[in-house]
Amino acid sequence: MIDDWDDAYANAAHIEGAQAYVPMWEKRARAFREGLAPGRRRAIAYGADAREDFELLLPPGAPRGLFVFVHGGYWRSMTRDLWSHLATGALGRGWAVALPGYVLCPQQRIRDITRSIAAAVDRAAQELPGPIRLAGHSAGGHLVARMGCADVALRAAPRIEKIISISGVHDLRPLMKTAMNDDLRLDLNEARAESPALREPRPGVDLLCWVGAGERPEFLRQNALLANVWTGCGAKTRAHEAPRRHHFSVIGDLADKTSALCRAALE
Secondary structure, X not given: OOOOHHHHOOOHHHOOOHHHHHHHHHHHHHHHHHHOOOOOEEEEEOOOOOOOEEEEEOOOOOOOOEEEEEOOOOXXXXXXXXXXXXXXXXXXXOOEEEEEXXXXXXXXXXXXXXXXXXXXXXXXXXXXOOOEEEEEEOHHHHHHHHHOEOOOOOOOHHHEEEEEEEOOOOOOHHHHHOOOHHHHOOOHHHHHHOOHHHOOEOOOOEEEEEEEOOOOHHHHHHHHHHHHHHHHOOOEEEXXXXXXXXXXXXXXXXXXXXXXXXXXXXX
């Protein structure tokens, strides 16, 4: 039984050296952007707010398809600029990469962010043909899983080959018991409506739920939960616990085109 739900979803408090990760991500993302050849990076708006745009990164040759990565931060922190370097693996495998930003809570609600990500995917899909693969970390894992739900309006859905939720939160109801809900403003109706584990997947969905084996027990449970439920709904699913990875380190494998995560996501 869990008595302290804030602790159950606290990551930094249980990761040694957690305070060093954000400065490291900023440094790596900046160096990556500065090293890109001219013409391979541009920002494209998909909505009216300044945060509603995505960074489109192109490989040297013709893209094999589009890889969309949605950042986390519990829907209330972080920006897309922190994660540019994570495109390295997909670009190295010949995929174009879109990194969408979005308006954060409490300025908007999670249901609004779901619609924003759908708009971002549809707008990015207009930029190039071919298959689409979606990946997201933590809150971003939740958001890409929502793109696989039958109730989300998404014109690009027929092109989506695979969804990869990395350390995703797939049942939002426990978050109502945390202090962060002051910003998220979840009530029971919205928590149910926005939980992928409580929604029907689109026909033909291919879902990979990936989590660090060293993560908090709630993230291990949430990872297994969605794969379990959607298997029963007829989706193709797989759940994996990556050894020697925690909530902050697991995402770094996207920057390595030879990593098990990149291979699973993009082969």
